[in-house]
Amino acid sequence: MERAIQRAANDLQRIIGTLAQRHLPRRSPPSALTWRWLIELEEQAFSDLGFQSRHDTGIIDSFLRLRNSRLSGPNIDDAVDWRRDDDDLPAVYLIVRAMMEAKATAEA
Template sequence: MSDGLDAPLLHGDEREIDLVELERAVQRAAVDLQRIVALIAQPYLRLLRQGTLGHWVPAPTWRLLVEIEEQAFADLGFQGRHAVAVRNGFARLAGSRLTGPNLDAPVDWQHDDDPLPAIYAIMRALVHEIDTSKHLNRHLY
């Protein structure tokens, strides 16, 4: 029976976890998850980037974030590239109280719970990056 760890994460016959390799595996998975989320959220992020004065783009809803989370963690490539223990180590929206009872409510980007669900943190960074670049571009012209 498997314990969900890949062989490279284990050290020696005693099956001790190699913490350095585990940390590297988590970092690789986090970068991979960021890439996958950016691809899945691309239609919404494109709207944010293209939004100009006079064109209102609605804030993302919790439902959108939950759907992105489901798609990202169900991605077969992501599952195949990362050990179960690494994938299961990410905080998830599905297991948090951040979403509240109304999934159609706009996302509140002000949460700083520890740990933040991975998808929430990734999407917040992507939205913030777009907002910052739009703000800078307005001041340049």
């Protein structure tokens, strides 16, 4: 079971990375990204037919999702707060934040 979860996590990271690279504003600062953008990215990743067919529904449902959290607050058009360090953060949040941190490090 643990191995299946790890495979799904790696697959999700690849899918989110591909989608984010395609849609991430190249020159925009991270503060310009909105919760709406992140929620849409999450929806695209989790609705990927390949992802759904490769992994059991129970494993897919085990991932924390933005749609099930109050992380974004009442206005999804607000900028994403990338400084959150809560114990349980949605996968899409963690993956995109790690991508942006890696990009910032590479550009420094």
